[in-house]
Amino acid sequence: xxxxxxxxxxxxxxxxxxxxxxxxxxxxxxxxxxxxxxxxxxxxxxxxxxxxxxxxxxxxxxxxxxxxxxxxxxxxxxxxxxxxxxxxxxxxxxx
Amino acid sequence: xxxxxxxxxxxxxxxxxxxxxxxxxxxxxxxxxxxxxxxxxxxxxxxxxxxxxxxxxxxxxxxxxxxxxxxxxxxxxxxxxxxxxxxxxxxxxxx
Numbered sequence: 001x002x003x004x005x006x007x008x009x010x011x012x013x014x015x016x017x018x019x020x021x022x023x024x025x026x027x028x029x030x031x032x033x034x035x036x037x038x039x040x041x042x043x044x045x046x047x048x049x050x051x052x053x054x055x056x057x058x059x060x061x062x063x064x065x066x067x068x069x070x071x072x073x074x075x076x077x078x079x080x081x082x083x084x085x086x087x088x089x090x091x092x093x094x095x
Numbered sequence: 096x097x098x099x100x101x102x103x104x105x106x107x108x109x110x111x112x113x114x115x116x117x118x119x120x121x122x123x124x125x126x127x128x129x130x131x132x133x134x135x136x137x138x139x140x141x142x143x144x145x146x147x148x149x150x151x152x153x154x155x156x157x158x159x160x161x162x163x164x165x166x167x168x169x170x171x172x173x174x175x176x177x178x179x180x181x182x183x184x185x186x187x188x189x190x
Contacts, residue, residue, distance in 0.1 A: 037147055037152050044139075048136045052133060059158045060156065060157055061154070062155055063154045
């Protein structure tokens with residue numbers, strides 16, 4: 001597993017405008033807003049099952065209908081293709 | 096729904112050492128650590144179902160095996176008996 005190349009990073013962020021780089025660390029984050037808690041936690045549950053299957057887990061928080069997600073890969077101390085894979089999956093679920 | 100009385104607050108915190116008051120706002124928080132993500136997210140899922148049933152939702156975050164929870168009641172802009180009820184439920188699930 002390598003870090004995401006500069007080119008792949010640029011292309012991913014251009015194609016997935018939900019995601020922005022985090023200041024001060026090599027990670028990316030996105031915020032999602034739903035109708036209510038059921039929809040927000042349902043979204044999280046679908047991500048949780050996929051994350052566990054990938055053995056690649058998000059850092060995330062939830063307040064009622066809002067979910068904030070940060071992705072990074074501890075093994076490479078930064079963004080890797082596993083983050084873009086999980087982020088693309090998350091975007092398909094997003095409202 | 097009233098704010099939690101000073102006496103109830105003191106008694107609850109004495110009986111539930113996981114929970115501490117949050118600086119700068121009338122809320123309480125607790126941190127929980129599990130063996131792995133499955134256990135952490137399973138814990139969150141049990142809380143989510145109860146929270147939705149109570150229509151009283153936590154502010155929370157998760158990183159792999161760690162879960163941080165903050166409780167407060169927006170309707171009273173501070174701690175209420177609903178927070179101690181949910182916190183007591185959470186403590187019963189905690190490792």
